[in-house]
Amino acid sequence: MTLDDDVKKIFLDTFPTLSESDFQWSKTQKEYENWDSFAQLNIITLAEAKFEITFSDDEIDSISSAKNLLDCIKSHV
């Protein structure tokens, strides 16, 4: 699996109603019906565990799309 695939999987795991065809890298948090703090926590902790990295508070606050997350992970690995 590529890094892109891993990030996509985190989103599909976090949002069970999100289908692969609906997944968009630039879709923002506001456009998701169910992206709340719980979802944010899930995305962050899944990514941290998968890539063995730790996000700073500022990074966490800045993650509002799959693309943001991917960029953030890239800056760590």
Next chain:
Amino acid sequence: MVSNFDKNILEIKNIDSVVQSLQNFIHEQVYDNFRKRGLVIGISGGIDSALAVKLCCNAVGKENVHGIILPEKESNPQSQEFAKKYCEKLGIKYEIEDITPILDSSKIYQTRDKIVEKYFPDYNQSCKYRLVFSENFDSDGLSIPYLEVNDENNQIHKIKLSLNDYTSITAATNIKHRIRMTRLYFHAEKNNFLVCGTTNKAEFQLGYFVKYGDGGVDIEPLANLYKTQIYQLGRYLDIPNEIIERKASPDTWSFDVSDQEFFYSLPYEIVDLMLFAKEKSVILNDICSTLDLKEERVKRILNSLERKWKASKTLRVFPPSWSNKSIL
């Protein structure tokens, strides 16, 4: 649409009438609507329950109000002290029941401690902990809740939990509220009384209560009053200063945490005004100028309130029941 949105808009002008109306409401619910003999109320030592019990006493007479104080080993000792003193001041019958043994038997402390130990291996009984949730309204991203452990050397460790551990620790903690509810109903049913709730408007709208816990009651006289109005009514009704001036807190964590740190991320004064603005569709410019906040920040706060309102829908509704008249 409200055109005169200002910082004092929630101030109650006709306070006598509001107090009388609240008391009439309680009286009607007890005697006319539910045909009971009085009211049981959980007294926490905070402003909401202090105001509610005072209104109950005025509404049905102190002899028909029964205060129940339900501390556990992680409660702030001041809560019990203030609650007891206030019940004595009001002259109501009250009981103190330590619910620690019940919580122990439900393994709630054990469940939570195990999770904390997983993240903080040096955890021991002299450590204290709490959950905090500090929303940052300076960017579009969402903040996340953290566990904070205060160790034996008074050092605070900020720890990220997995979603599953976060929800487990929260679910275990909510048992405290649900045990309290069962004790209140024991006393209510025994006496043919109602259980009076103490949830205020911000708590009710944003889901800052536990379904079938502190939300498991028969009447909610305060659910349409903003917290700032509760303080105003409390001062008017001579609630002791030590209760009014106390920091509002859930009082469910061994490491003390305020409502603002735990849930709202904003002071009550702002939460109330923003909720009002949202409910009355106050125009964005008026909110920004009145509260001296930038437009983006106001939008993010309004979005946060909306998210909390939507996420807590299940707390405010009765279980939907199936009905299909065309086939049965």
